[in-house]
Amino acid sequence: MTIHALIVAHGDLARALLAAVEKLAGPQEGVRTLSNEGCDMETLRARIQQASDELGSGPLVVFADLFGGSCANASTALIHGRPDWRLVTGVNVPMLVNFFQNRERLPLDETIDLLVSRGRDGVKRFPETEHGLASRPTG
Amino acid sequence: MAWLLVRLDDRLLHGQVAVGWTGALRPRQILVADDRLASSGWEREMVEASAPEGVAVRVLKVDEVATVQPDEQAGSFLLLRSPLELARLVRAGVRPPEVNVGGQHTSVGKTRLLDYIHMDAADAAMARECAEAGVRLFAQDVPGNPRLELLPLLSKAGL
Numbered sequence: 001m002t003i004h005a006l007i008v009a010h011g012d013l014a015r016a017l018l019a020a021v022e023k024l025a026g027p028q029e030g031v032r033t034l035s036n037e038g039c040d041m042e043t044l045r046a047r048i049q050q051a052s053d054e055l056g057s058g059p060l061v062v063f064a065d066l067f068g069g070s071c072a073n074a075s076t077a078l079i080h081g082r083p084d085w086r087l088v089t090g091v092n093v094p095m096l097v098n099f100f101q102n103r104e105r106l107p108l109d110e111t112i113d114l115l116v117s118r119g120r121d122g123v124k125r126f127p128e129t130e131h132g133l134a135s136r137p138t139g
Numbered sequence: 140m141a142w143l144l145v146r147l148d149d150r151l152l153h154g155q156v157a158v159g160w161t162g163a164l165r166p167r168q169i170l171v172a173d174d175r176l177a178s179s180g181w182e183r184e185m186v187e188a189s190a191p192e193g194v195a196v197r198v199l200k201v202d203e204v205a206t207v208q209p210d211e212q213a214g215s216f217l218l219l220r221s222p223l224e225l226a227r228l229v230r231a232g233v234r235p236p237e238v239n240v241g242g243q244h245t246s247v248g249k250t251r252l253l254d255y256i257h258m259d260a261a262d263a264a265m266a267r268e269c270a271e272a273g274v275r276l277f278a279q280d281v282p283g284n285p286r287l288e289l290l291p292l293l294s295k296a297g298l
Contacts, residue, residue, distance in 0.1 A: 024158045026283025094158075101162035121192070 095119030
């Protein structure tokens with residue numbers, strides 16, 4: 001069963017993030033985006049609930065922009081008691097691309113493990129730190 | 140000919156290739172054939188360092204593509220900047236049956252074919268030369284988007 005996605009973020013980020021990801025990985029189905037703009041927590045939870053209803057039954061990954069932010073907090077409350085819902089915070093482009101490219105072929109938790117790892121791997125610094133350079137083999 | 144994907148894209152190795160096409164087709168190697176890149180040490184290093192996970196990236200000159208053996212072509216992407224480089228390969232006897240046309244961005248004197256493809260009369264002449272040699276050209280920016288024959292788009296744009 002296709003894993004659905006719901007991206008919840010501040011301002012226009014969710015919609016813009018999906019647009020960017022579709023520029024890279026092509027158009028996607030089974031995904032909705034939401035903003036917390038103008039929402040108290042109750043309204044935000046209701047919006048998330050409504051969007052998940054529209055996506056239909058089955059496994060769902062909620063992607064929120066900020067751990068500890070309202071989007072993530074509202075999602076945490078909803079995920080409680082739903083065995084096939086997951087929440088991932090700190091959503092970014094490599095993470096979402098990886099999700100869309102693997103959700104058809106991997107089980108839910110393996111999909112999540114991989115996208116979390118890829119999302120982290122996408123964060124790099126240049127030039128590398130002294131420490132980073134010193135720890136690499138020389139010659 | 141066994142290339143997994145031959146693509147014309149003036150950004151060469153970038154997100155749509157490193158993420159979109161690589162994720163969809165899973166190449167083991169990406170060959171970037173570009174004379175300018177091949178002759179610039181630091182630019183070449185940058186491209187090779189941006190290799191997607193598990194994929195080898197090699198920068199080479201356009202003329203060197205003719206020496207790439209079929210077993211190396213299998214499972215590999217070949218990236219070229221424009222129809223000019225493809226025509227050079229075709230003249231050297233390299234004739235992939237199908238070529239994917241991706242980003243050809245706008246500049247002075249270019250006509251829009253699609254949002255991501257802009258060409259001028261010289262580009263069109265090169266593309267037609269390749270088509271006459273048996274190379275079919277299809278426009279498609281990323282997997283999942285429509286795949287369109289290039290020649291009718293050229294005619295429609297008056298090129």
